[in-house]
Amino acid sequence: MRKILIVVFAIAFLAACQSNTKKAESKKNETTQVVDYETMEFTVTGMTCTGCENTIKNGLKQIDGVVEVEASHTNNKVSIKVEKDKVNRDEIAQQIESIGYNVEK
Numbered sequence: 001m002r003k004i005l006i007v008v009f010a011i012a013f014l015a016a017c018q019s020n021t022k023k024a025e026s027k028k029n030e031t032t033q034v035v036d037y038e039t040m041e042f043t044v045t046g047m048t049c050t051g052c053e054n055t056i057k058n059g060l061k062q063i064d065g066v067v068e069v070e071a072s073h074t075n076n077k078v079s080i081k082v083e084k085d086k087v088n089r090d091e092i093a094q095q096i097e098s099i100g101y102n103v104e105k
């Protein structure tokens with residue numbers, strides 16, 4: 001009888017132990033959340049030099065969710081990497097225009 005009790009306790013203890021490690025793992029997954037990125041391309045006119053490119057880069061980096069900005073005054077292109085679902089195209093276009101450049105639609 002006693003032996004059975006010990007075995008039951010041992011199993012209960014092992015089960016509790018396992019569920020604890022599982023909990024720890026799922027907590028870990030919550031903190032290392034996977035972020036989805038999206039690249040947006042814009043045709044922007046009005047840039048005439050690398051200074052303009054930097055103005056746009058700095059202006060767009062103010063927006064929460066913008067990760068990377070590439071701007072080329074020779075191609076009239078602005079390409080930005082954003083966290084998906086955090087920023088939308090309109091928001092970016094508005095910011096570019098508020099800095100003083102034109103976004104072709």
Ligand SMILES: [Cu+2]
Nearest residue numbers: 048049051052
């Ligand atoms: Cu310029």
